[in-house]
Amino acid sequence: MRGQPDVVAAPRERDRSVWPRGEGRWPKFLRKNGLSVAALLLFLGSFIGQALTGFHVANEQARVHHDIPATFGQYLASGDFMEAVFENWESEFLQIALFVVLTKFLRQRGSSESKATDGPSDVDEDPNEKRGDPNAPWPVRRGGIVLALYQRSLSLALLFLFALSFALHAVGGASKYNEEQLRHGGEVVTTFVYVGTAQFWFESFQNWQSEFFSIACLVLLSIVLRERGSPQSKPVAAPHSTTGGG
Structure with a gap:
């Protein structure tokens, strides 16, 4: 309308996160524990890969030496x-x-x-200064040898x-x-x-x-x-x- 100043939209604050969108799509558990979950999944995948490929290599060597190939269970229990x-x-x-x-x-x-x-x-x-903090871990509030080991x-x-x-x-x-x-x-x-x-x-x-x-x-x-x-x-x-x- 004439006679009224144009409305200027407030500038949007720039999201400085590395991944500005999509956080809400992840389950809450993964958002809070994604680092450990990813590391454990990578470990599990690599461990299985090592076991399968190692089993194959071990049995190839057994055939070269004319030994009886091992079962997968025997290989996992092997030295x-x-x-x-x-x-x-x-x-x-x-x-x-x-x-x-x-x-x-x-x-x-x-x-x-x-x-x-x-x-x-x-x-x-010094954790002894936090012994009265109700949010401190139990060993901190307990003090003594328990705290000495905990720290x-x-x-x-x-x-x-x-x-x-x-x-x-x-x-x-x-x-x-x-x-x-x-x-x-x-x-x-x-x-x-x-x-x-x-x-x-x-x-x-x-x-x-x-x-x-x-x-x-x-x-x-x-x-x-x-x-x-x-x-x-x-x-x-x-x-x-x-x-x-x-």
């Missing part, structure tokens, strides 16, 4: 499969456990994987999983080693003796070195490279000298 699985788990748990512990004490200027180079961080706060529980759990995987790698590796020894007329050894062989440590070190190298790459690359939307990265516009992911 060959056990050694292959836990040799890798061992290195992964060692990698994460050491990374958790090392980042408590060591810094890397500019890396999103490091605490700030100067001053305390939120993760350094180190992440590294302790990872180190336990490393030790368990290390032991199962040794058991599976010894079984596989003894199968080869019997096939070629060699001497069977105990698991304890096998752990002292170069073969066992070669299997361990070839995985450990790759895990430690990948940590170093992540720490150093995060200084100058970015991944928008990932908590493992600094904000895209942050200066290279900014330390931490915040």
Whole structure:
């Protein structure tokens, strides 16, 4: 109508999320737990793939040596499969456990994987100051030895999983080693003796070195490279000298 000012629509606020649409289409459980669900599904798919392809390879080798091919169940219970699985788990748990512990004490200027180079961080706060907080986890409110263990529980759990995987790698590796020894007329050894062989440590070190190298790459690359939307990265516009992911 004449005589009335034109109505100007208010500017729409720009959605700064990486995926601005479609969040409501996901079930609530997946929205809140998608990261763990995706990781576990990737693990399951890879684990099944390893089992199926490993079974095929093992039976191909059995035919070459004129041995009786194993059933799938026999393969899953074999030292060959056990050694292959836990040799890798061992290195992964060692990698994460050491990374958790090392980042408590060591810094890397500019890396999103490091605490700030100067001053305390939120993760350094004394949990005893939160004992009266009703929302704090039960071990924090309980205090004492329970709290002492709880505030180190992440590294302790990872180190336990490393030790368990290390032991199962040794058991599976010894079984596989003894199968080869019997096939070629060699001497069977105990698991304890096998752990002292170069073969066992070669299997361990070839995985450990790759895990430690990948940590170093992540720490150093995060200084100058970015991944928008990932908590493992600094904000895209942050200066290279900014330390931490915040």
